[in-house]
Amino acid sequence: MSGPAQRRITIKEVAEAAGVGVATVSRVLSGGSASAETREKVLAAAARLDYRPSALGRNLRRRRTGGIGLLVPDITDSFYARLTDGVLSCARSYGEPVTVGVTGDDPEREAELIGALIEESMDRLIAVPSGDGEMWAPALRSGLNVVFADRRVRADVPSVVPDDRAGVLTAVEYLAGLGHRKIAYLGRHGQSQRVAAFNSAIASLGLPADRDLVVHARSSRDSAYAAAAGLLQHRADVTAVIAGGNVLGEAAVLAARELDVRIPRDVSLIMFDDVPWAELCSPPLTVIAQPAQDIGYRAAELVLRQGRRPPAVTLPTQLVVRASCGPRVSAPRR
Amino acid sequence: MSGPAQRRITIKEVAEAAGVGVATVSRVLSGGSASAETREKVLAAAARLDYRPSALGRNLRRRRTGGIGLLVPDITDSFYARLTDGVLSCARSYGEPVTVGVTGDDPEREAELIGALIEESMDRLIAVPSGDGEMWAPALRSGLNVVFADRRVRADVPSVVPDDRAGVLTAVEYLAGLGHRKIAYLGRHGQSQRVAAFNSAIASLGLPADRDLVVHARSSRDSAYAAAAGLLQHRADVTAVIAGGNVLGEAAVLAARELDVRIPRDVSLIMFDDVPWAELCSPPLTVIAQPAQDIGYRAAELVLRQGRRPPAVTLPTQLVVRASCGPRVSAPRR
DNA sequence: ACCGCTCATGGAAACGATTCCATCAGAGTT
DNA sequence: AACTCTGATGGAATCGTTTCCATGAGCGGT
Incomplete structure (x- = not known):
């Protein structure tokens, strides 16, 4: 049913059709110098044959792949x-x-x-x-x-x-302004940048430092949920959490709902990354938007x-x- | 700072290092026949030089790109x-x-x-x-x-x-079972398949046919919102809508909220495509899950x-x- | 007229693989 | 001993481009 895979036409055939050498065709097509007349002939022939230069040939010669x-x-x-x-x-x-x-x-x-x-x-x-x-x-x-x-x-x-430092600081300041003192950071492994920013923000605002207030998850949804649930369950003293990404935020909302922790009455939540559903969520989520x-x-x-x-x-x-x-x-x- | 882009080693160099011809190297590396001794030598040389065959060369010869x-x-x-x-x-x-x-x-x-x-x-x-x-x-x-x-x-x-036919039918039947008679379909342009299934489902259940009950949007978020808002605003008689995709569903929820139409009290909503936030939404959305x-x-x-x-x-x-x-x-x- | 300069042009050599084909060694058969 | 057969092996052609280089034409200056 599928066609016989007709052979693609090459630069050689274009050269022949235009009555010039392959080098000239290549030159014309890649913007090199050529007489107006020749250029005309080559372009016409290429168009007539619907010639498409093969990226393979080009890349091999140039010793690099375009993409x-x-x-x-x-x-x-x-x-x-x-x-x-x-x-x-x-x-x-x-x-x-x-x-x-x-x-x-x-x-x-x-x-x-x-x-x-x-x-x-x-x-x-x-x-x-x-x-x-x-x-x-x-x-x-x-x-x-x-x-x-x-x-x-x-x-x-x-x-x-993204400006993690400023983002984290903004979030922490906002939460602190609301009166929160025990703020947790729910992050992914490898977000050392943000964790450092978080710790320094906590310190600069004179909030109590507590190593256990930053918890890490792997990047799977399950791991995120487990981390969120663990945090909410074992640390009844935290009143605000910052989720370091949208899957973490989703997990936090889910876990809170499951554990009957009300947002924002029982705990406040700020999520990194503004996603379309943040507005649809109940309650709509306050977020740190990132220009992804x-x-x-x-x-x-x-x-x-x-x-x-x-x-x-x-x-x-x-x-x-x-x-x-x-x-x-x-x-x-x- | 970045290295001098050291030349990559070729099959020729491997052949030389192994003391065999290039053809033999190629054969060994692509599983052709060769004596145990030769194979050993070639493999050793290739490993020693950390040889990586160039996909470019291979693809050119084979006249096709792998990917x-x-x-x-x-x-x-x-x-x-x-x-x-x-x-x-x-x-x-x-x-x-x-x-x-x-x-x-x-x-x-x-x-x-x-x-x-x-x-x-x-x-x-x-x-x-x-x-x-x-x-x-x-x-x-x-x-x-x-x-x-x-x-x-x-x-x-x-x-x-996906089985659009069955999916639409299930949705319509579910809605009809709940007593709904004026059901709208909010779709994207080009979903002819589903629209046909929708119309046939409506007909087979003996519900009143009404061409204006299927409305189309382009695939942008704005267009989806406009379509959803228009539907909700002008057709106060529809009591249920099926959204043909997650952005359409999102738009419908947003528009309903904006227009103060309560879900599900005022209108019921079924969305095609189960997304993580469907559960987080208020209210959680009933969906037709598709195995994307x-x-x-x-x-x-x-x-x-x-x-x-x-x-x-x-x-x-x-x-x-x-x-x-x-x-x-x-x-x-x- | 001659020299030198510029410019267009085409042949041929890469690029790095695969694969056809010829060669050759060794084993098995008569 | 001569022959055939099998299997391993390497040389060379090929894929479709770009680019180097040599050639030759045209032309202005002396």
């Missing part, structure tokens, strides 16, 4: 989906294809994918790095052009990240621009107040 | 994100890279992307087709191996789709499996009852 690789932890997470959308949108305007891989936040799987990408001769790569970034050394040494997105784990790789799409777009710009590259760009976050935070009630719950 | 292309309307939509995840997951187990493009449900942009993919010599493609699929003819004729996902617009292309990830996975299997390919596979949907549907109240609202 760019993108590695995200989980394409199903709205944040990374929007980041991906930003990358795709920028790449499209450059006409570059994007190859996407999902790491599941697993450094081993990430290394595998890097290997595969290198095998494809892909020389430009945007990644949300999983671990501490040490396995990137060989890839970097081999001349791979890498930009990190969302997380900054190595100083020698340009990165595009911009992060992707800027990262793509960085990796596509050959010139000098700034070591890091930081994009602002924004507090969006809805209805998941309230004043601290004096009576401890339960 | 598979994936075209979705909007990677930001949870449904397509999960579908993409399915494709990625299957492709990974075959070791095939996936190049993703976003069509925005625009046939023109889709055609562009197909062209770009052909230029890359990508010969396998999974797509959620945007229009009526007529622009696919040339691509198909050129031997491209295509599988459609989510929508079935051409009989000559294998497709993996499976659709992607099966589509990838189909496009990767060389053998004979079934013309279409239909995956079951499932009604998940939550709290957004209630019995019809006799008094018309407003």
Whole structure:
């Protein structure tokens, strides 16, 4: 049923049809110099035959693959989906294809994918790095052009990240302003940046430091739920929690509902990352919005621009107040 | 700072290091026949030099690119994100890279992307087709191996789709069982399949037919909101609406809230596609769950499996009852 | 007229693999 | 001993481009 896979036409045939040499065709098509007459003939022949230059041939000769690789932890997470959308949108305007891989936040799987990408001769790569970034050394040494997105784990790789420091500080200040003193941070493994910002924010506001107030989950939904439930259950003294991402926030809402902890009456909740459903949730969630799409777009710009590259760009976050935070009630719950 | 982009080592160097010919190296590495001794030498040399065969060279010779292309309307939509995840997951187990493009449900942009993919010599493609699929003819004729996902617009292309017919019927029956008679369908352009199923379900249950009860939106959030608001505003007689996708459902909830239409007291709502936030919504949404990830996975299997390919596979949907549907109240609202 | 300069042009050599084909060694058969 | 057969092996062609280089034409200056 499917066609006989007709052979694609090559530059040679175009040359023949135009009555010129292949070198001339190549030159005309890639903007080199040629007489007006020749250019005309070549263009006409190419159009007539519907010639499409083979990226394979070109890339082999040029010793590099055009496209760019993108590695995200989980394409199903709205944040990374929007980041991906930003990358795709920028790449499209450059006409570059994007190859996407999902790491599941697993450094081993990430290394595998890097290997595969290198095998494809892909020389430009945007990644949300999983671990501490040490396995990137060989890839970097081999001349791979890498930009990190969302997380900054190595100083020698340009990165595009949200302003975690300011975002966390804003959230903590807002909560403190409402009277909360026992604030917990519910994060993912590897958010060292934010945890540091959290601790320093707590300290700078003179709130009691308590190491156990930051709890970590792996990136799965189950793990997030377990962490949220554990926090809510064992620490009846916390009156506010900051969720470090939308799946963490979702888990917190679910766990609270299950444990009959009322938001915001019993505990206030601020979630990192504004997602469409934050407004639909009951109650609507107060969030720290992150420019996910911009992060992707800027990262793509960085990796596509050959010139000098700034070591890091930081994009602002924004507090969006809805209805998941309230004043601290004096009576401890339960 | 970045390394001098050390030249990658080629099969020729491995051959030299192993003291054999390039043909032998190629044969050993791709599982051809060779003596145990030679195989040993080659493998050792390859490992010692950390040799990675270049996909470019291989693909040029083989006249095809390994990977598979994936075209979705909007990677930001949870449904397509999960579908993409399915494709990625299957492709990974075959070791095939996936190049993703976003069509925005625009046939023109889709055609562009197909062209770009052909230029890359990508010969396998999974797509959620945007229009009526007529622009696919040339691509198909050129031997491209295509599988459609989510929508079935051409009989000559294998497709993996959810069971829209059964899904719609289940929804309508459920609503009718609750006493509803004026049921609206809020859909996207191009969901002809589902609209037909909707009309036939209405007819088979003896409910009053009314052409204006199906309203369409384009795939943007704004358009979805406008359509939902229009429906709720102008048709006070409808007591139940079926939203044909998660962004439509989101728009319906938002519009209802804005217009002070209570769910489910004033109107019942069933949404196609179960998303994590459906449970978090107020009220929790009754949905028709679709196996988005499976659709992607099966589509990838189909496009990767060389053998004979079934013309279409239909995956079951499932009604998940939550709290957004209630019995019809006799008094018309407003 | 001659020289030198610029510019268009086409042949041929890469790029890095796979694979056809010829060669050759060794074993088995008569 | 001569022959055939099998299996391993390496040289060379090929895939479709880009780009180096040599050639030759046109032209202005002396």
